[in-house]
Amino acid sequence: MKGFLRQLKEGILDHNPTLVQLLGMCPTLATTTSVKNAIGMGLAATVVLIFSNLFISLLRKFIPKEARIAGFIVIISGFVTMVELLMKAFFYSLYQSLGIFIPLIVVNCIILARAEAYASKNKPLPSAVDGLAMGLGFTFALLLVSTVREIVGNGTFLGVSIFGKGYAPALLFVMPAGAFLTLGFVIAGVQKVRAVREERARAQARANEETKEATV
Amino acid sequence: MSFSDILLLMFTAILVENFIFAKFYGCCPFLGVSDKPDTALGMGMAVTFVMTLSGAATYLVYHLLLVPFHLEYLKTVAFILVIAALVQFIEMFLKRFVPALYASLGIYLPLITTNCAVLSAALLAVQNDLNFIGSVAFGFSSALGFTLAIVVFAGVRARLQFAEPPRAFRGFPITLIAAGLLAMAFAGFSGVRL
Numbered sequence: 001m002k003g004f005l006r007q008l009k010e011g012i013l014d015h016n017p018t019l020v021q022l023l024g025m026c027p028t029l030a031t032t033t034s035v036k037n038a039i040g041m042g043l044a045a046t047v048v049l050i051f052s053n054l055f056i057s058l059l060r061k062f063i064p065k066e067a068r069i070a071g072f073i074v075i076i077s078g079f080v081t082m083v084e085l086l087m088k089a090f091f092y093s094l095y096q097s098l099g100i101f102i103p104l105i106v107v108n109c110i111i112l113a114r115a116e117a118y119a120s121k122n123k124p125l126p127s128a129v130d131g132l133a134m135g136l137g138f139t140f141a142l143l144l145v146s147t148v149r150e151i152v153g154n155g156t157f158l159g160v161s162i163f164g165k166g167y168a169p170a171l172l173f174v175m176p177a178g179a180f181l182t183l184g185f186v187i188a189g190v191q192k193v194r195a196v197r198e199e200r201a202r203a204q205a206r207a208n209e210e211t212k213e214a215t216v
Numbered sequence: 217m218s219f220s221d222i223l224l225l226m227f228t229a230i231l232v233e234n235f236i237f238a239k240f241y242g243c244c245p246f247l248g249v250s251d252k253p254d255t256a257l258g259m260g261m262a263v264t265f266v267m268t269l270s271g272a273a274t275y276l277v278y279h280l281l282l283v284p285f286h287l288e289y290l291k292t293v294a295f296i297l298v299i300a301a302l303v304q305f306i307e308m309f310l311k312r313f314v315p316a317l318y319a320s321l322g323i324y325l326p327l328i329t330t331n332c333a334v335l336s337a338a339l340l341a342v343q344n345d346l347n348f349i350g351s352v353a354f355g356f357s358s359a360l361g362f363t364l365a366i367v368v369f370a371g372v373r374a375r376l377q378f379a380e381p382p383r384a385f386r387g388f389p390i391t392l393i394a395a396g397l398l399a400m401a402f403a404g405f406s407g408v409r410l
Contacts, residue, residue: 022388023244025240025243025247026240026241026243026332029240030239070297073329074293074297077296077297078293080292081290085289100339100340103291103335103339104335104336104339107296107329107330107331107332108332172400175403176239176240176399177396177403178396179396181392184389184392184393184395187388187389187392188385188390191384191385192383192384195384
């Protein structure tokens with residue numbers, strides 16, 4: 001249980017696939033025009049990640065090393081097709097607004113990276129948990145970027161108006177340029193937080209050392 | 217499709233609906249391999265090569281294999297396999313017959329399989345019901361748009377190396393912001409409806 005929570009925390013915060021590892025930029029930029037799209041995209045990718053990690057881990061002893069990337073891609077694209085058909089059947093409006101970015105989950109580098117770096121070397125259960133953690137981390141990043149873009153660029157959050165009628169939305173933020181700018185500022189914020197935390201940890205370590213020296 | 221249709225399609229794909237700045241297809245290599253203009257050009261050339269051929273190959277696979285057997289829903293799986301095989305094949309072919317080109321493109325080729333620009337060009341060509349010539353022209357011109365974007369951006373990044381942004385912005389964030397400014401310039405084309 002403890003390991004499970006630690007894995008989740010690592011995926012969402014410390015090793016966030018988008019904000020820290022800088023993977024999967026295309027969907028992060030493209031599907032964050034509204035919070036609803038971002039959540040849909042994030043969860044779709046999470047489902048694919050959990051199942052592809054699980055199956056790649058189960059098959060890790062049977063996939064020949066030389067052909068592993070091709071093998072991974074076939075497994076991933078199978079699950080992506082399933083998710084696509086399910087979304088088409090049950091969430092049609094979301095399916096339409098995400099459009100081609102659903103099949104493009106196949107080439108999302110986060111999924112291939114987790115398959116290569118984690119699932120192909122670990123047991124099935126931790127691999128599935130890793131998929132869940134990384135997927136939630138990805139969803140969290142999309143949520144962060146889309147919240148900024150929808151509020152500033154459209155004056156709404158999840159479709160609900162926030163500033164009332166008087167607010168003239170900054171259209172730039174829902175345009176492609178706004179995607180790059182918002183993500184740039186969000187990642188700069190993350191780097192700032194990490195730098196501050198590292199600085200604090202270093203100061204802590206120094207203080208510990210001094211007290212140790214003093215006692216000696 | 218008449219000749220002028222194809223010209224319009226190409227113009228739209230290169231400038232108006234630029235794969236990077238308007239559609240975000242292929243952002244990973246765009247942000248990853250754009251630190252020097254000549255590597256960016258190498259990547260762009262490799263992508264153009266693959267996308268033109270994959271435009272033809274995926275058209276044939278879709279219309280000769282998937283449609284007759286009513287397997288259209290498998291197109292994502294089929295296309296990614298075709299692209300992976302194509303990339304592998306091109307790599308082997310170049311290594312054997314055009315070693316000079318292989319030496320300059322070699323390292324970028326394996327990366328192209330997971331470049332979403334290639335897959336999305338194939339999927340879009342099917343979605344928009346393009347014919348064979350249209351499909352090839354669309355793949356080729358989308359890739360030219362990608363090359364234009366990545367080479368221009370590499371020029372910007374070369375300058376960026378001498379800039380001194382605030383510490384938190386160093387590295388990736390300032391790169392994204394520069395890309396945002398370039399996207400604004402490309403947004404100027406979006407008014408052009410052909």
